[in-house]
Amino acid sequence: MKTQRPTTMITTFRWSVLLVVMVFLGIQVLPRALGQKDQRAIGKRASHIQPPSRPNGGTWTFTGSLNTGRFLHSATLLPSGMVLVAGGLDDNFHAIGSAELYDPASGTWTATGSLNTARYEHTATLLANGQVLVAGGSDSSGNASTSAELYDPTTGTWTVTSDLNMERTEHTATLLPSGLVLVAAGTDINFTASASAELYDPASGTWTVTGDLNTARNLHTATLLPNGMVLVAGGADISQSASASAELYDPASGSWTITNNLNTARYAHTATLLPNGMVLAAGGVQVGGAASVTAELYDSATGAWSLTGSLSTGRYGHAGTLLSNGMALISGGFDTTGFTLASAELYDTESGTWTFTGSLNNARARHTAILLPNGLVLAAGGSDFPTINTSTELYSAPTPSPTPTVTPTPSVTPTPTSTPTATPRVTPRPRPTPHPRPTPR
Numbered sequence: 001m002k003t004q005r006p007t008t009m010i011t012t013f014r015w016s017v018l019l020v021v022m023v024f025l026g027i028q029v030l031p032r033a034l035g036q037k038d039q040r041a042i043g044k045r046a047s048h049i050q051p052p053s054r055p056n057g058g059t060w061t062f063t064g065s066l067n068t069g070r071f072l073h074s075a076t077l078l079p080s081g082m083v084l085v086a087g088g089l090d091d092n093f094h095a096i097g098s099a100e101l102y103d104p105a106s107g108t109w110t111a112t113g114s115l116n117t118a119r120y121e122h123t124a125t126l127l128a129n130g131q132v133l134v135a136g137g138s139d140s141s142g143n144a145s146t147s148a149e150l151y152d153p154t155t156g157t158w159t160v161t162s163d164l165n166m167e168r169t170e171h172t173a174t175l176l177p178s179g180l181v182l183v184a185a186g187t188d189i190n191f192t193a194s195a196s197a198e199l200y201d202p203a204s205g206t207w208t209v210t211g212d213l214n215t216a217r218n219l220h221t222a223t224l225l226p227n228g229m230v231l232v233a234g235g236a237d238i239s240q241s242a243s244a245s246a247e248l249y250d251p252a253s254g255s256w257t258i259t260n261n262l263n264t265a266r267y268a269h270t271a272t273l274l275p276n277g278m279v280l281a282a283g284g285v286q287v288g289g290a291a292s293v294t295a296e297l298y299d300s301a302t303g304a305w306s307l308t309g310s311l312s313t314g315r316y317g318h319a320g321t322l323l324s325n326g327m328a329l330i331s332g333g334f335d336t337t338g339f340t341l342a343s344a345e346l347y348d349t350e351s352g353t354w355t356f357t358g359s360l361n362n363a364r365a366r367h368t369a370i371l372l373p374n375g376l377v378l379a380a381g382g383s384d385f386p387t388i389n390t391s392t393e394l395y396s397a398p399t400p401s402p403t404p405t406v407t408p409t410p411s412v413t414p415t416p417t418s419t420p421t422a423t424p425r426v427t428p429r430p431r432p433t434p435h436p437r438p439t440p441r
Contacts, residue, residue, distance in 0.1 A: 057398030058346065058357035062391060063378070064108040068098050069390040071383040074124035075368035076132050078153050083370055084112070084132060085380055086151070087119045091388040095120050095140040099151070099158075102380070102392070104372050109392075113157040117147045123173035125181050127202050130154075133161070135183055135200070136168045144169040144189050148200070148207075161205045166196050172222035174230050176251050179203075182210070184232055184249070187218040193238045194218070197249070197256075211255040215245045221271035223279050225300045231259070233281055233298070236267045242287045243267070246298070246305075259303045264294045270320030272328045274349050277301075280308070280328055282347070283315045291316050291336040295347070295354070309353040313343055319369035321377050323397050329357070331379055331395070332364045340365050340384040344395070357398065362391045369395075 066085065073088025073096070086099040097118035100109045115134065122137025122145075132151040139145045144167040149158045164183065171186025171194075181200040188194045195216035198207045213232065220235025220243075230249040237243040244265035247256045262281060269284025269292070279298040286292040291314035296305045311330065318333025318341070328347040335341055342363035345354045360379060367382025367389070377395035381388070 058344070059396050060344075060358050060360050060379070060393045061396070062361055063394050064102070064106075064392065065390045066109050066381055066392060067100055067111055067390075068096060069388040070096055070381045071364075071366040071388055072120040073368065073381055074122060074134065075370050075378075075380055076124045076126050077370050077372070078126070078132070079130050080153060081373050082153075083372070083378055083380075084124070084151060084153075085109075085368070086124060086132075086134060087115055087122055087137065088381065089120045089388070094118075095138065095142075101156075102378060104374060104376075104378075113151070113155075115158050116149050116160050117145065119145060119147075121169045123171060123183065125173045125175050127175070127181070128179045129202060131202070133173070133181055133200060133202070134158075135173055135181075136164055136171055136186065138169045143167070144187055144191075161200075162207055165198050165207050165209055166194065168194060168196075170218040172220060172232070174222045174224050176224070176230070177228050178251060180251070182222070182230055182249060182251075183207075184222055184230075185213055185217045185220060185235065192216075193236060193240075211249075211253075213256050214247050214258050215243060217243055217245075217267075219267040221269060221281065223271045223273050225273070225279070226277050227300060229300070231271075231279055231298060231300070232256075233271060233279075234262055234266045234269055234284065241265070242285055259298075260305055262305050263296050263307050264292055266292055266294075266316075268316040270318060270330065272320045272322050274322070274328065275326045276349060278349075280320075280347060281305075282320060282328075282330055283311060283318055283333065285316045289336075290314060291334065309347070309351075311354050312345055312356055313341065315341055317365040319367055319379065321369045321371050323371065323377070324375045325397055327397070329369070329377060329395065329397075330354075331369055331377075332360055332367055332382060334365050339363075346397075358395070361393055362389055364389050 069091050070088030074086050076084045083102040088096045090096050095118035097115045099112050101112050118140045119137035123135050125133045135148040146163040146167045148161050150161050151158050167189045168186035172184050174182045184197040185194050193216040195213040197210050199210050200207050216238040217235030221233050223231045233246040235243050242265040244261040246259050248259050265287050266284030272280045282295040284292050293310045293314040296307050298305050315333035319331050321329045331344040333341050340363040342360040344357050346357045347354050363384045364382030369379045380392040
């Protein structure tokens with residue numbers, strides 16, 4: 001199948017309901033809403049990829065189904081421990097206004113109040129007051145939106161709040177230590193990557209423009225660092241190419257500063273803050289359109305990116321979740337050929353390597369994966385074209401094998417002789433030396 005240049009890929013990535021319906025049986029273009037920018041077949045599963053089902057003990061188990069199948073939605077863990085899923089695209093590729101709650105205690109989904117504006121590719125941010133701010137996204141016409149609204153868990157209702165200063169979709173939203181929410185970049189009403197950024201103040205319910213990014217981008221990542229700054233990395237730039245650029249937002253000055261470039265330009269990737277303060281960027285679409293297998297670490301102390309172990313399967317449009325044990329879980333997504341993946345992998349921060357873990361029961365991409373208070377990961381919805389999943393499942397991480405304790409050999413009681421001589425005490429065997437951390441490639 002033909003692979004388009006990056007300019008064409010970013011264009012076809014954008015959503016077109018009419019095109020999907022017309023070429024339903026012989027599809028050659030996956031719309032932007034499915035997370036793929038190059039033209040290639042997508043109506044198949046990644047059945048040719050057969051990772052072991054339980055290589056390390058990690059397992060996925062079905063839980064209650066969503067009331068509405070959806071992808072490109074949002075999922076937010078509420079203070080009550082319940083999960084709020086909102087918006088997305090349904091199986092008719094229509095923007096969804098409905099929202100529902102997952103109760104981990106019963107394993108069931110219950111409908112809650114609907115959004116005032118149906119949307120997908122939006123952001124959802126849990127505020128310090130327990131409310132959820134939903135901002136922007138693509139509306140029912142497929143256009144970038146300026147609307148924003150608040151969900152109140154105590155009433156189960158949505159209330160309209162002030163509009164963004166600029167319409168945007170495929171952006172990021174980050175809760176700052178001050179309680180403000182930073183919304184950065186994205187795609188504007190003209191389907192052009194944006195460099196603008198703005199701040200939402202929950203106290204006043206208003207948006208204020210802040211400093212522009214140095215590089216316009218969408219489908220990037222944004223990560224709050226331990227020092228309070230926000231790292232934005234990668235994305236598709238204004239020329240519609242995968243970008244390697246990265247920059248830092250300083251809330252104190254409201255300005256962006258360029259930091260070192262990624263080793264691999266990428267968009268539609270994931271970025272996970274690890275317990276050691278490093279940021280793990282994994283997968284995504286690289287220059288040329290292939291799904292990347294590379295992963296790299298950002299060190300905020302030096303501002304440098306260093307390559308770490310590669311994924312077993314290149315993927316994009318996947319979900320990334322930090323587990324309670326400090327490992328990073330990557331699940332689902334699309335591979336280079338456009339197949340939807342069921343495979344999942346674990347990143348070990350100690351060894352810097354990836355290993356296959358249990359596969360999802362349903363292949364899915366553009367889904368959500370949320371860590372629950374009980375340590376399980378809830379994967380919900382997602383696309384396995386032409387199926388839009390109503391299914392949800394729970395991931396149970398493998399239990400670490402206990403480290404064997406070396407027991408010293410007991411001393412031997414000497415046998416009396418004419419010249420008593422005690423048998424020397426046997427020296428305990430030392431513990432095995434840990435394998436050295438791999439040298440970044």
